[in-house]
Amino acid sequence: VDALAAQRAWNSDKPAEHGRKGATEPPEGEHFAAASAAVGASTTSESNDNDKLGGAAAPGVDTTTAPLSRVRNDATDQRLTTNQGVPVGDNQNSLKSGLRGPTLLKDFILREKITHFDHERIPERIVHARGSGAHGYFEAYEALTDLTRAAPFQQAGKVTPVFVRFSTVAGERGSKDTARDVRGFAVKFYTDEGNWDLVGNNIPVFFIQDAMKFPDLVHAVKAEPHHGMPQAASAHDTFWDFVSLMPESTHMLTWVMSDRGIPRSYRMMQGFGVHTFRLVNAEGQSVFCKFHWSPKLGTHSLVWDEAVKISGADPDFHRRDLWEAIEAGDFPEWELGLQIFSEEQAEAFSFDVLDATKIVPEELVPVRPVGRLVLNRNPDNFFAETEQVAFCTAHVIPGIDFSNDPLLAGRIHSYVDTQISRLGGPNFHEIPINSPIAPVHNNQRDGMHRQAIHRGRVSYEPNSLGGGCPFQAGGAGFVSFAEPPQGDEVRAKPEKFAEHFAQATLFYESQSPAEQRHIAAAFRFELSKLTVPAIRVRVVSMLRNVSEELAAQVASGLGMPLPEPMPRAFKGKLTPEVTASPTLSLLARPGEEGIRSRKIAAFVHAGSDVAALATLQAALTGAGASVRVVGPHVGTLQGEGGDIDADASFENEPGFLFDAIAVIGGDQPVEALSGDGRVLEHLRDAYRHGKPLLATGMAARVLSMAGIDVEDDQDPAVVIAGDALSEEGVRPFVEAITAHRNFDRETDPSLV
Numbered sequence: 241v242d243a244l245a246a247q248r249a250w251n252s253d254k255p256a257e258h259g260r261k262g263a264t265e266p267p268e269g270e271h272f273a274a275a276s277a278a279v280g281a282s283t284t285s286e287s288n289d290n291d292k293l294g295g296a297a298a299p300g301v302d303t304t305t306a307p308l309s310r311v312r313n314d315a316t317d318q319r320l321t322t323n324q325g326v327p328v329g330d331n332q333n334s335l336k337s338g339l340r341g342p343t344l345l346k347d348f349i350l351r352e353k354i355t356h357f358d359h360e361r362i363p364e365r366i367v368h369a370r371g372s373g374a375h376g377y378f379e380a381y382e383a384l385t386d387l388t389r390a391a392p393f394q395q396a397g398k399v400t401p402v403f404v405r406f407s408t409v410a411g412e413r414g415s416k417d418t419a420r421d422v423r424g425f426a427v428k429f430y431t432d433e434g435n436w437d438l439v440g441n442n443i444p445v446f447f448i449q450d451a452m453k454f455p456d457l458v459h460a461v462k463a464e465p466h467h468g469m470p471q472a473a474s475a476h477d478t479f480w481d482f483v484s485l486m487p488e489s490t491h492m493l494t495w496v497m498s499d500r501g502i503p504r505s506y507r508m509m510q511g512f513g514v515h516t517f518r519l520v521n522a523e524g525q526s527v528f529c530k531f532h533w534s535p536k537l538g539t540h541s542l543v544w545d546e547a548v549k550i551s552g553a554d555p556d557f558h559r560r561d562l563w564e565a566i567e568a569g570d571f572p573e574w575e576l577g578l579q580i581f582s583e584e585q586a587e588a589f590s591f592d593v594l595d596a597t598k599i600v601p602e603e604l605v606p607v608r609p610v611g612r613l614v615l616n617r618n619p620d621n622f623f624a625e626t627e628q629v630a631f632c633t634a635h636v637i638p639g640i641d642f643s644n645d646p647l648l649a650g651r652i653h654s655y656v657d658t659q660i661s662r663l664g665g666p667n668f669h670e671i672p673i674n675s676p677i678a679p680v681h682n683n684q685r686d687g688m689h690r691q692a693i694h695r696g697r698v699s700y701e702p703n704s705l706g707g708g709c710p711f712q713a714g715g716a717g718f719v720s721f722a723e724p725p726q727g728d729e730v731r732a733k734p735e736k737f738a739e740h741f742a743q744a745t746l747f748y749e750s751q752s753p754a755e756q757r758h759i760a761a762a763f764r765f766e767l768s769k770l771t772v773p774a775i776r777v778r779v780v781s782m783l784r785n786v787s788e789e790l791a792a793q794v795a796s797g798l799g800m801p802l803p804e805p806m807p808r809a810f811k812g813k814l815t816p817e818v819t820a821s822p823t824l825s826l827l828a829r830p831g832e833e834g835i836r837s838r839k840i841a842a843f844v845h846a847g848s849d850v851a852a853l854a855t856l857q858a859a860l861t862g863a864g865a866s867v868r869v870v871g872p873h874v875g876t877l878q879g880e881g882g883d884i885d886a887d888a889s890f891e892n893e894p895g896f897l898f899d900a901i902a903v904i905g906g907d908q909p910v911e912a913l914s915g916d917g918r919v920l921e922h923l924r925d926a927y928r929h930g931k932p933l934l935a936t937g938m939a940a941r942v943l944s945m946a947g948i949d950v951e952d953d954q955d956p957a958v959v960i961a962g963d964a965l966s967e968e969g970v971r972p973f974v975e976a977i978t979a980h981r982n983f984d985r986e987t988d989p990s991l992v
């Protein structure tokens with residue numbers, strides 16, 4: 241209770257910020273009951289936990305009306321003031337000497353306003369500048385006390401508030417969301433033992449093995465320094481020059497060129513901690529651990545032509561998708577899985593677990609589900625929360641520790657360091673979104689933008705004047721795992737780091753045929769953008785060590801002969817334990833939620849059948865999808881059987897922004913639709929992108945006019961419904977949307 245009181249004094253309404261519902265009672269709900277029973281038998285740290293339980297939203301609990309935090313600012317019914325609280329009478333005119341005279345230097349109101357404005361921007365993140373975040377909670381399925389003393393895993397049902405930020409890597413802060421790129425997946429757990437940041441990506445491996453190469457990698461992939469192009473794209477000479485000289489990047493390249501590089505939604509991608517971490521239990525025993533996030537909505541991606549078009553029509557595609565889903569109450573959810581293995585097991589693997597360019601295949605070490613992450617609240621303010629949130633791999637808590645991965649070592653330094661210039665000083669931990677729920681007491685003092693007012697005369701330890709406080713926590717504090725020394729100081733790498741291709745082969749060969757085609761096409765596209773042919777040759781020579789088939793396809797797509805394979809750095813023999821890993825295909829995770837939260841367009845025109853539209857809307861929204869009625873213009877159209885209210889138009893919401901399109905015909909010929917070039921173009925796009933299509937009544941003709949074979953019985957995702965659309969008639973459409981795309985209709989180049 242003391243700790244709780246201290247925490248309140250420090251930041252009295254942090255729990256409120258995490259959605260606490262006013263009262264001290266936790267909300268109803270099965271897992272809360274279990275957890276609060278545990279809290280009954282409690283220590284001080286668990287009383288913090290109790291506090292957080294109130295802060296985490298149970299399903300159905302509204303967190304948005306939580307009491308306002310001290311730092312939240314609401315101007316409702318308030319008068320305008322300066323930053324000093326001085327009421328401002330006139331916000332239109334500067335102070336002048338005479339109506340037509342000069343503005344006066346003593347106009348402190350004007351000067352304060354302009355000065356503040358002049359300093360509104362802060363430096364963007366050097367990487368991952370473009371991103372979107374949300375609040376939520378993590379709930380443990382079971383106690384993992386045998387493995388770790390980490391606070392979030394101490395009881396079944398324990399709830400820990402989180403803030404999550406997703407991002408692209410290469411583009412600037414205002415760049416498009418649908419670039420081909422890695423996606424960041426950073427989770428800040430506000431635990432009762434301090435903040436733990438799991439700063440991961442949507443791809444489980446990385447380009448390089450040693451932090452020493454990170455600035456080179458980033459300089460190579462970002463816009464080229466002489467002309468500042470291209471924005472948010474890896475398809476340029478410097479990137480491919482660098483990676484083709486760094487064969488350790490091969491495995492990661494196959495992932496980035498796969499459909500994982502263009503996710504359909506942040507809500508539909510996996511996340512990975514990438515490095516091998518350690519879990520440490522209360523006895524100081526440690527196991528190695530890899531972290532996996534798996535989306536409940538399944539893993540789904542865009543196709544390249546679609547991603548390119550979306551980036552023009554809606555550069556905020558992923559940001560909007562996340563925001564709208566949470567606003568609509570469609571809270572995205574991921575399951576956290578752990579791969580646990582011992583040091584002895586790791587030593588026997590054919591790859592080195594300290595090498596971030598390698599995965600531990602799930603067939604070798606299964607993924608154990610241990611909890612779920614739910615995002616249920618949008619930030620109040622993008623800058624204050626999403627922009628100022630500072631993730632740091634160095635932020636670990638008792639029970640979580642590092643491995644000796646040399647890439648991770650550089651990160652432990654980099655993230656804290658970068659915040660000092662990005663957020664303007666060493667006190668960034670006091671910015672509300674970054675400040676822990678756990679109380680903070682130490683003898684660090686002063687610095688730019690200090691918020692805390694430390695009381696008393698003691699800011700050193702040991703002391704007697706402060707009663708020895710704050711005192712060392714001893715074994716109850718963070719204890720680094722006692723790793724035995726490894727040998728001489730050397731600038732070198734372990735032997736197995738030199739094997740660069742086996743897992744790239746595993747990845748490529750574990751993909752479905754459509755995914756393999758997309759990988760080849762992505763290499764072809766990226767390399768076709770290069771101006772220096774020698775770089776293409778180097779990349780294709782690298783690919784010959786991955787797959788002869790892939791190398792041949794890329795070479796033929798670039799109109800070049802197959803070069804000799806790149807000489808291999810590793811000359812020894814390593815026998816991979818796993819030669820096929822179906823879980824590496826996106827198709828392995830179709831999701832459990834059917835068409836929930838998918839976006840479907842109903843194309844209408846004057847004469848469209850009102851009853852068919854209503855049936856379609858009822859069936860799709862009943863299954864949790866959202867339907868936009870898209871017409872030649874927004875507003876009222878005269879349909880068959882009544883008025884139709886179009887809420888989007890062919891020009892403001894082009895068809896490629898949707899997961900599927902239904903064309904609502906009538907019993908009259910549908911010239912208005914088939915004569916509209918935009919409609920035909922959107923239908924062709926949807927068909928080409930593998931998306932489900934449905935046509936009612938005479939609308940089948942519109943599909944035919946777009947060049948789509950409506951007689952093709954082999955394509956379950958082209959649904960031709962009769963005149964009177966029934967709920968039964970919508971079912972095959974729903975099934976096709978559940979399956980996401982029909983890539984069997986794909987040809988390269990596209991015939992439609």
Ligand code: HDE
Nearest residue numbers: 365367368405424425426440441451454514650654655658
């Ligand atoms: Fe990062 N990375 N990184 N990174 N990273 C940053 O930190 C860095 C790496 C990742 O939403 C920066 O606060 C180094 C791997 C994410 O705010 C910076 C190395 C993985 C985010 C930095 C890596 C990541 C960052 C820039 C190699 C996946 C965005 C701004 C040694 C496991 C977090 C910032 C957010 C951001 C350094 C490699 C993920 C410069 C030195 C591997 C998700 O500190």
